[in-house]
Amino acid sequence: MEPQFKRRDSGQLVLPGEPLGVIEEFIPDAGTYVKDGVIYSKVVGRALIDYLNKRVSVFPSREAKVPKVGSIVLGQVSNVQTQLAAVRMFKIGKHALSGFFTGLLHVADAHTRFTESMFDICKPGDIVRAKVIGEKNRMYHLTTKDRNLGVVYAFCSKCGEMLQQKGRGGLQCPRCGNIEKRKTAIDYCKGII
Numbered sequence: 674m675e676p677q678f679k680r681r682d683s684g685q686l687v688l689p690g691e692p693l694g695v696i697e698e699f700i701p702d703a704g705t706y707v708k709d710g711v712i713y714s715k716v717v718g719r720a721l722i723d724y725l726n727k728r729v730s731v732f733p734s735r736e737a738k739v740p741k742v743g744s745i746v747l748g749q750v751s752n753v754q755t756q757l758a759a760v761r762m763f764k765i766g767k768h769a770l771s772g773f774f775t776g777l778l779h780v781a782d783a784h785t786r787f788t789e790s791m792f793d794i795c796k797p798g799d800i801v802r803a804k805v806i807g808e809k810n811r812m813y814h815l816t817t818k819d820r821n822l823g824v825v826y827a828f829c830s831k832c833g834e835m836l837q838q839k840g841r842g843g844l845q846c847p848r849c850g851n852i853e854k855r856k857t858a859i860d861y862c863k864g865i866i
Contacts, residue, residue: 682723683719683720683721683722684719684724685719685720686717686718686719686720686734687714687718687719687731688714688716688717688745688849689707689713689714689715689716689717689739689810689811690713690714690810690811691713691714692704692706692711692712692713693712693713693720693722693729694709694711694712694722694729695711695712696703696710696712697710697728697754698727699712699722699727699728699760700726700727700729701728701729702721702727702728702729702730703730703731703732704716704718704731704732704733705729705730705731705732712729714731714821714862715730715731716733716859717733717734717738717739718724718731718732718733718734718736719731719732719734719805724792724808725753725804726781727744727785727797727799727808727855729858734817736819738765738768738769738770739770739774740762740770740808740813741753741776741805741808742806742807742808743804744765744766744805745765745766745802745804745822746760746762746764746770746776746803746804746813746815747762747763747764747800747801747802747825748760748761748763748764748776748801748803749763749798749799749800749801750795750796750798750799750800751775751797752797752825753791753792753796753797754791754793755780755790755791755792756779756780756791756837757778757779757780757806758777758778758783758791758794758795759775759776760773760775760776760777760778760801760803760815760853761773761774761776761778762774762776762813765806766795772859774811774813774815774816775812775813776805776813776815776845777812777813777814777815778794778801778803778815778816780794780829780832782806782814782815782816782817782818783790783816783817783856784817784818784856785816785833786819788856792807793854793855793856794824794855794856795823795827795855795856796826796827796828796830796853796855798827799826799827799828799855800815800819800820800822800825800826800827801822801823801825801853801858802822802823802825803815803816803817803822803862804817804819804862806811806823811826817856820858820859821858821859821860822858823855823856823857823858823861824855824856824858825857825858825860825861825862825863825864826854826862827844827853827861828836829846829848829849829851829853830851830853831846831849831851832846832848832851833844833850834847834848835856835862836853837862838861838862839852844857
């Protein structure tokens, strides 16, 4: 599959893995790498494209935050299937990310015990704390296997009210009485987002 290229101006913010050009057009410089003849950004930063000398480089941005393997992130569950949940990450620890990033949570990485379905782990709209365990092509792979990881805020799938914890993993809606299962973090509903 060919990467899509758009003409870039110097100074544009780029993220790791973004294509910047091809080796037939530019010489790769600092902050870049080459794969299959395509030059990609290695870091979050500003692209410097020197059309006169045919060089492309990326200068790292110190204030920009992106997830890395080992990062603890906060995100909102955007989609759940039987084996997989998509999480839209927005924070690393207490720091806002420099944009939104998508993480995937597989059922095998969600709980220390066997769980048949992601619907017993989280639901769309839940806020989860997870750890980044892998990254490939700007897609982050997450785990919630630790006690301090998991759902930190959950909402009733019937009426939308915030669920209250009733025992380990059991949540109940104070408005309609609906009981739901989640893999909750040890500090469920106690943290600050």
